[in-house]
Amino acid sequence: MIPISFGPQVCGHLETGATREWLVPDGRGGYATGTVSGLRTRRYHGLLVVADDTCAGRRVGLVSLDPAVVFPSGAHVRLGAHEWASGDVDPRGFELLERFDLVDGLPRWRWRIGDVVIEREIAMTHGRSCVAVVHRLVAGGPVHLSLAAVCTWRDAHGERRADGPTPHVEPVAGGAIVESAFRLAGPDWEPEGQWWHGVHHRAEAARGLNPTEDLWYAGRFAGTLDRPGDTVQVLAWADDLGTEPPAADEVVAAARRRNQSVVAAAAPADDVDATLALAADAFVVTTPDGPDVVAGYPWFGAWSRDTMTAYEGLFLTSGRFDEGRDLLRAYAGRLSEGMLANTADTGRVEYNTADATLWFLHAVGRHVEVAGDPDLAAELLPALRTVVDTHLTGTRYGIRVDPTDGLLTQGAPGEALTWMDARVYGVPVTPRAGKPVEVNALWINGLATVRELADLVATDAGPAEAAHARALESYRRRFPSPSGWLHDVVDAPAPTYPLGGATHHDDDHLRPNQLLAWSLPHAPLTPDPRMVQAVGAALLTPLGLRSLAPGSPDYAGRHRGGPADRDGAYHQGTVWPWLIGPYADALRRAGLRIGESLIGIESHLPEFGLGSVSETADGQAPHTATGCPFQAWSVAEFRRARRS
Structure with missing residues (x-):
């Protein structure tokens, strides 16, 4: 697979780290997703997002686990990241990130606080609404680590407010059950119970949607990291609440093995094809009625x-x-x-x-x-x-x-x-x-x-x-x-x-x-080469083909703004990567070379939805990606075009 890694110049700046998104699917239409920086920029971002049996509806449960490191001296360093309606970003844990990697499709962060280095890995159990979060001491220590469990239980397309009912949190062995819907389990659970008011989602603001919500600080887990290799592990799951999944590090290891086997079974032609094979796997889900396809993450169903x-x-x-x-x-x-x-x-x-x-x-x-x-x-x-x-x-x-x-x-x-x-x-x-x-x-x-x-x-x-x-x-x-x-x-x-x-x-x-x-x-x-060339000359961009030629009276070069603005531009010049498949076929049948037509989408794989292909992009340069960061037909048609 292609290497996807970022250092502090990307991770430490919101303009770069908060515009690159990762996705870990559960094989049922649910997922964990967020940004490289750790800042939640969408209402859809969360560590446990649960799909219904049809994938048409999803609910956000565990929003985040905010780490805080306490040194023997008493110094307290918060590693989470939140933006608030006031405009403040606090805490700013991304400024301590020295590295982010996508390893076998799983995200891994590394924070450095002086000589102390802590890694976080996230995975989901395939076929179950279960997320595992593992924090590991890599260097330095001893330190004490606490993890604030920030929760909600709401439709993924909406928000929840503090003026509504307070979430019901029931204590159980090793953690809690939230809203009778999902369970948290980890070490040294300490219940809290507090509204966090005015959490801001900058991507929703840019899309002209309501950008703020209130979240419930349910409690925190804690553990001591004495020496490198020590871990603090937390699980959250939304099905069969009475049965605890395997340990979090076992979930991570199993997810890595599965992703490796998916790639191997696809017999990839090269590293890009291997990356696309794993990206494609995210969209194939199992429902009570059998296999189905999620059109795009984080908001489309089938x-x-x-x-x-x-x-x-x-x-x-x-x-x-x-x-x-x-x-x-x-x-x-x-x-x-x-x-x-x-x-x-x-x-x-x-x-x-x-x-x-x-x-x-x-x-x-x-x-x-x-x-x-x-x-x-x-x-x-x-x-x-x-x-x-x-x-x-x-x-x-x-x-x-x-x-x-x-x-x-x-x-x-x-x-x-x-x-x-x-x-x-x-x-x-x-x-x-x-x-x-x-x-x-x-x-x-x-x-x-x-x-x-x-x-x-x-x-x-x-x-x-x-x-x-x-x-x-x-x-x-x-x-x-x-x-x-x-x-x-x-x-x-x-x-x-x-x-x-x-x-x-x-x-x-x-x-x-x-x-x-x-x-x-x-x-x-039978394609006329001159016709195919005319279409390509007017419509081809590095990320696919425009939906309408520039110069047309209704052409819209930017897919931006509120819902009416975006929908008005959706098919009036906006670029659609899935069209690269039909374009490549037409070129081949016309006896024309594909040449460098696919390079732009290859270069896009680490730019927006990591390891995947976006739904759309601006018609005008630099063709910034828009829409869903992870889109099924974009991935599928790009992969097919490369393999044809």
């Missing part, structure tokens, strides 16, 4: 579009065929009116997606080919034929095949059904109603996939073959634009038109969606 787009890069490039097969079976069983649900992150199951189900057809096809699994083809073909049938006759949100040309059209008032789905005050920013270029490329690819799988198992493909031939002919005729690239949408409703004027138009904004017309296994078009 999104079917993201899952199916990322499927090959998460499962097939790592040989995770059994888990992938189970996931595809489960999703096939949840089809409704020929559609996959988009997400349940909003608190209800939503089906407002025109492309997720088509990505599902693509994922099944890729699985059968790469894994050599004709049995899965035979098993899922009835479900795939149902998808084709319902799209031919029509399903939710106006998704149907236009009988005049065989292309897939879609759209409904107030909806944005493609991956460019942002809304501002409920109004879609890029509704793209009509016949989008990538949706129809996926439709044609899906029809060809169904026909191919039917041939493989010697069964009838139903109407897929005839529908494919008709859609393919129309696609090749309709989508090329006089501008030198492809229309983004054809037959789009005209926003305004004069009396007697046209009610539809063909949208030729230069966007990256057309890459799928050339990149999919059964792509409808």
Whole structure:
């Protein structure tokens, strides 16, 4: 794996140490996460964040364990870090950090106080909501170490205030149970019970969200570190509260062994690929319904579009065929009116997606080919034929095949059904109603996939073959634009038109969606090198491709500000790293060199979400990363592009 280490010049400054984030997942959608500096900058940062069975909801439990060192002289040095609504940062333990390392995916800090050196390691038990925190004396001593347990119990998207109920803390052997929800265990527990008012999250302030909350100082653990190698170990867990996990240092060792085995099983091509293999593992989770995919940490749950787009890069490039097969079976069983649900992150199951189900057809096809699994083809073909049938006759949100040309059209008032789905005050920013270029490329690819799988198992493909031939002919005729690239949408409703004027138009904004017309296994078009080069010249950045070309009237170069500002820019110029996958495929098929197109994302791995790839970045230089620091399809498509 690539080395990810920082010295005091990064760790000791909030401008650098508090903008690099680490993540330790629990394999169930929960996690521990924070910054290199130790300062919590997001409402989502915490040592024990617990996911529900669907991953759509998470709750923050143990927020931090703040270390303080007491010397024999009585000198007291605090190593934690908090920012307050007053603007003060106190304590400032990051100023004593001499090193941070990400070792086998696990974070390790090293503080130096004179000749005393103390390390901290954090790990989680895979498959259980359990975090282990180990402090170890490396040099010097003896010293006394106390650890202040700062807690809450709230929705990860919100805050908790001191004007509400006081958290219930029940003393138990070796620690306490907080809110009947999670348990703390460690040496010499001493209960306290005090509100800490006005903790400030600077990243939330920058995102235009409420940046402050109140936290509960529940108590502290303590121990003496007499000689190098001595430890103070604390556990926190949220399931089976009556059963204590293994010792914290054993949890750390087991997590390290597991991460090493994940990397080895993925047969990485190089150190970057090894890093991406472990990054990909973070998104594959186990739920009561089987394997699933978290779209991004720290705030997304499962999104079917993201899952199916990322499927090959998460499962097939790592040989995770059994888990992938189970996931595809489960999703096939949840089809409704020929559609996959988009997400349940909003608190209800939503089906407002025109492309997720088509990505599902693509994922099944890729699985059968790469894994050599004709049995899965035979098993899922009835479900795939149902998808084709319902799209031919029509399903939710106006998704149907236009009988005049065989292309897939879609759209409904107030909806944005493609991956460019942002809304501002409920109004879609890029509704793209009509016949989008990538949706129809996926439709044609899906029809060809169904026909191919039917041939493989010697069964009838139903109407897929005839529908494919008709859609393919129309696609090749309709989508090329006089501008030198492809229309983004054809037959789009005209926003305004004069009396007697046209009610539809063909949208030729230069966007990256057309890459799928050339990149999919059964792509409808053979790439014209000049078109691919035109797309790359306008949209390619070091971190991926812009969602809209600069110079377009609606182009937004910065993905910044409050929710309305960010959503307004989300697909209007903001860079999306996942698009590097389709771009690399299009280059190869056009006979063009990928060259240095992937170097920027490689260099990004230690910049934002450590060892991972961000959701988005600014369209303008220096293309600062934005959005989720750890994003599934960004990692998956980058890894697939490097391995293709």
